[in-house]
Amino acid sequence: MVISSMNFKGGAGKTMISTNLAVAFAMLGKKVVIVDTDESFASTKWAARREDAGHEPVIPVMQMIESKTIVSTVRNLSENNDIILVDGPPRLNALVSKIILLSDLVIVPVPPKSGNDREVTEDFLEEFDAVQERRPDGERTAAYLLPNMVKEGYNLHKAFIQSLPQLCEDYQVGLFDNHLGDLVAFGESNQFGLGVVEQSGKAKQQLTALVQEIEKLSINY
Numbered sequence: 001m002v003i004s005s006m007n008f009k010g011g012a013g014k015t016m017i018s019t020n021l022a023v024a025f026a027m028l029g030k031k032v033v034i035v036d037t038d039e040s041f042a043s044t045k046w047a048a049r050r051e052d053a054g055h056e057p058v059i060p061v062m063q064m065i066e067s068k069t070i071v072s073t074v075r076n077l078s079e080n081n082d083i084i085l086v087d088g089p090p091r092l093n094a095l096v097s098k099i100i101l102l103s104d105l106v107i108v109p110v111p112p113k114s115g116n117d118r119e120v121t122e123d124f125l126e127e128f129d130a131v132q133e134r135r136p137d138g139e140r141t142a143a144y145l146l147p148n149m150v151k152e153g154y155n156l157h158k159a160f161i162q163s164l165p166q167l168c169e170d171y172q173v174g175l176f177d178n179h180l181g182d183l184v185a186f187g188e189s190n191q192f193g194l195g196v197v198e199q200s201g202k203a204k205q206q207l208t209a210l211v212q213e214i215e216k217l218s219i220n221y
């Protein structure tokens with residue numbers, strides 16, 4: 001199964017999702033690999049910190065910023081891995097449409113902060129929709145928005161989340177029931193090469209619930 005995390009919004013949580021899902025699925029006994037398609041190589045650096053700290057299991061990461069070979073590379077990886085997590089680039093480039101097409105599931109982290117978060121997410125959804133329309137097989141890639149960095153009890157965030165079903169309807173994408181809170185543990189997991197499921201607390205609970213929701217999605221792969 002190929003799960004990519006994508007949004008043109010920088011800092012939305014793409015790398016956080018790839019690295020945390022990688023650890024979570026690995027701990028469920030799945031063979032996982034991350035494909036790092038962002039030139040800043042944040043997933044690669046996270047995995048290096050993980051390895052330096054001696055955390056097990058080691059999460060393999062492959063860098064891939066070459067659009068010509070990404071499809072064949074991911075196909076080859078699919079033969080030997082259960083879950084391939086593609087950490088997407090933060091802007092439209094030649095890789096984006098290919099990543100969308102080769103994904104079984106596209107997770108779109110959406111930070112409900114303020115400013116242009118929604119517009120930039122819409123830019124991604126426009127591109128997602130355009131890619132679907134060009135598909136010769138008439139199928140659609142499953143894509144789900146994931147509210148990330150949500151502050152509980154913050155009315156602005158609540159209103160933002162309440163506006164998402166309409167956005168999902170407009171672009172024919174899904175919305176996860178689960179949200180990820182704005183929690184220190186997510187930042188720390190990045191810094192220390194960990195997954196939040198390796199620590200106890202709210203972030204672990206939220207990520208575990210997200211994994212369960214992903215497993216329940218009826219996605220053919």
Ligand SMILES: Nc1ncnc2c1ncn2[C@@H]1O[C@H](COP(=O)(O)OP(=O)(O)OP(=O)(O)O)[C@@H](O)[C@H]1O
Pocket residue numbers: 009010011012013014015016017038042089090148149150180181182183184186187188190
């Ligand atoms: N739910 C969260 N709570 C707290 N911090 C978070 C959360 N999600 C992500 N972060 C932190 O926010 C920062 C940005 O997240 P991340 O690097 O995953 O975003 P990104 O979309 O991959 O960014 P880029 O576009 O630069 O690749 C990181 O420092 C990360 O640890």
Ligand SMILES: [Mg+2]
Pocket residue numbers: 014015016038042043087
């Ligand atoms: Mg990133």
